[in-house]
Amino acid sequence: MPEWMFSKMMRSAKIRFTDHSILRLIQILGKLGNWRRVLQVIEWLQMRERFKSHKLRYIYTAALDVLGKARRPVEALNVFHVMQQQMSSYPDLVAYHCIAVTLGQAGHMKELFDVIDCMRSPPKKKFKKGPFEEWDPRLEPDIIVYNAGKNISIDDEEGVFVLKTNRGKKHSCLTGAGGIVAWRLLLYQGIGYLGEETIYVGSITQMLLIQQLKQQGQQPSSTTYGLVMEVMFACGKYNLVHEFFRKVQKSSIPNALTYKVLVNTLWREGKTDEAVSAVQDMERRGIVGSAALYYDLARCLCSAERCQEALGQIEKICKVANKPLVVTYTGLIQACLDSGNIQNGAYIFRQMHGFCSPNLVTYNIMLKAYLEHGMFEEAKKLFQKMSEGVNCISSKSDYRDMVVPDTYSFNTMLDACVSEKRWDDFEYFYKQMLHHGYHFNGKRHLRMILDASRSGKGELLETTCKHLAQADRILPLSLTKERFCINLDKDDYAAAISCITSHPTSELQALTKVAWLNLFKENAHRFHKDTLVGLIHEVSILTARVDLLNPVFQNLIASCKEFLRTHMTVAESNLRETGSTVHFETALKS
Known part of the structure; x- marks a missing residue:
């Protein structure tokens, strides 16, 4: 503004x-x-x-x-x-x-x-301090x-290292170039060891920050320990997470962050029962868990196909969460799908309707999951349920309560239809997409429309042509050539030539003699050779009416003749059957 x-x-x-x-x-x-x-x-x-x-x-x-x-x-x-x-x-x-x-x-x-x-x-x-001379x-x-x-994520350039000192003796387990650099920094800057017995995993700068913290005489808090454990977890050093957690228990009271890292570590290790026990131990100590902790535990249970127990964690999440409940359910569904269990994901999706309405993200996740597991009919029903909401929308406020398909939803269904060769369903979803106000995307939909047209859905090509014309957009040259071939296959020479004349002249420069010849070779099975004779005749009549010949039509005529000469034997036999041999020879000589 x-x-x-x-x-x-x-x-x-x-x-x-x-x-x-x-x-x-x-x-x-x-x-x-x-x-x-x-x-x-x-x-x-x-x-x-x-x-x-x-x-x-x-x-x-x-x-x-x-x-x-x-x-x-x-x-x-x-x-x-x-x-x-x-x-x-x-x-x-x-x-x-x-x-x-x-x-x-x-x-x-x-x-x-x-x-x-x-x-x-x-x-x-x-500054002019005035009466505040002692201001500092x-x-x-x-x-x-x-x-x-310590929140800073590990930088690849710094590397990751493990540094251990035991009672004044130096022991190191270094991974990456960062470990060597770390030791040099310790020597050059005269920094002492980190304590009698310390294990640290992370980047060089994080290690220096912990050392600087200790030099200031400040004791690390539970949050500090939790952040260090997060770095260990990110490095995949799960054994060090457990070891450091035991040290935290001896020196201070672990908070929700440290338990969250512990639960995620046990989840990665496949120890679901231990993760549940850790949270129960936290609750017995009177520590209030965070929403993120219970959310991660619920996802861990979903991954282990223990959906009922996972849903039992939602009540605890609601007591401390700020995010909408739909986000929690969607995360649990995704956890089930990540573990490869579509049935559990569908079960939580159904249970979700009793407590909150799924949003567009949830529907799209389920659409993709159904299709990836070969459940096309279930995906189709779910999509139709989304489409029904469009008829109930009368004002902008209704969009808050209704879920309508977006471009991702349509593209997901279109991709599945093309993959399954379901061209009737493809036609339905494509027309619905245009009806809902989503536009033709050349990069994504061009190949789909060509495949559908060659599979008997030629009217989708005309639908696309009208849609682009209403939006004042130019039809891609590939679709123009396909329209040309369809009309030529019907022996409708006027319509075929009209496809070329209606296209912008600047893009027609790509239709060289070689381009036309390749088009005829690729589509030789779609029309008879005498069709090209008639095309030469019609184009010759058209060009004879104007003083200057169009280079595009010159290339078209030349490529037709070249194609007929290349396939002369087949062409002659075809033409003899139709009684058009004289016209064929005349076309080649003209």
């Missing part, structure tokens, strides 16, 4: 814009996920000379939080730099938390280290900032 229009909209709201109202506006936009409008509010605020904010830092911090949740690290970093330009908005610890987590989740390690340096350094810009914004990174660094 242009700046002047946005300003007009803000003024027309007739709201007295105070710090509180601006803050609430940003928070509301953040909940809607509209981070672009948040940036426009910030820009509008910066240009308002009459607006004197006394809580500018809180407003910017709220914007950082919104941009972080929207996964916009570059925009968040820009806002952070703006905050550093004024004393009233200079970042505090909460702002550093927001920007650190945002950069960590985006994998921007260099920028995160720069933020940590900014925390420890005085402001680069000199320097801060030491805390556990949240360091944990943000």
Whole structure:
């Protein structure tokens, strides 16, 4: 939206814009996920000379939080730099938390280290402190900032390594070039060992962050342990996940994150009973599980074909979840399908209707699953059920309650029809697709229409031609040539020639003599040789009426004659049967 229009909209709201109202506006936009409008509010605020904010830092911090949740690290970093330009908005610890987590989740390690340096350094810009001479914004990174660094995913360039020290003795199990580099960094920077007995798996930068955390005298929290275990899990070091979990139990109380990693590890190892026992042990300790933990346990049970137990976890998920219930059911269906059990997936799909309505994603997943398991009729029934909802829609609000097929749904069914050679069903789904307002896609549908036309569904070609004409689009040259062959097969020379004359001249340049000759060779089984004689006769009459010969028709006549000479023996026999030998010889001589 242009700046002047946005300003007009803000003024027309007739709201007295105070710090509180601006803050609430940003928070509301953040909940809607509209981070672009948040940036426009910030820009509008910066240009308002009459607006004197006394809580500018809180407003910017709220914007950082919104941009972080929207996964916009570059925009968040820009806002952070703006905050550093004024004393009233200079970042505090909460702002550093927001920007650190945002950069960590985006994998921007260099920028995160720069933020940590900014925390420890005085402001680069000199402010007029006035009565606040003792103001010092320097801060030491805390556990949240360091944990943000551990969120960074493993970089292939850094490599992954396992570092172990046991009572002051160096033992290493290194994988990849990153391990060697890690030891060199430890030696060059004079960094001591990580403890009497420590096992660590991850990237070099993550290892340095843990060491820096210990040098600051800060004890790792349960979240820190959980993040380290996540790195171990991502590396496939499941034995180290279990070993580290035992160490966590000795030094602190595991939280929901550590149990979540443990459940996923046991799932990967195929130990479903142990995963259930781990969650039960967590609950006996009074630890409140997260929605992600119970969701992963439910998917683990689905993979083990224990759907009833998986559905029993949904009640626990509902108590702590923020996401819609349909997302949970869809994930359980996908877990069943990933394990190769279509029957369990269909069972959960049916059970789902008693608690929430499946959305379009759920329907598309089931469509694809049915088709991949050879259940075409079930997929067809499900698609028809989706199509029935279209007739019940009378306003835009009805789209919230009804599920209608989208382009993915139609393409899935069309692909299945082509694969199964079900051309009657293909015709139905293709016409339904055009009826619902979805357009012909040349890259995806061109080959389908050609195959359908050659399998007896030539009217789909005319349907496509009318559809493209209504949309003011040009018919692909391949379909034009197919229409030409269909009309030529019917000995309808006027219609065949009309297909060429109605096509844009710029694209007809591709119809060279060789192109025409190849077309006749590929479709030689579709028409008799005397058909080409009649075509030469009709094209000659047409070109004789104009002063300048069309190069396309010149190439057409030349390729027809060449094709007749190449297949002369067959052509003569065909023509003798029809009594057209004289015309054949005349055509070749003309």
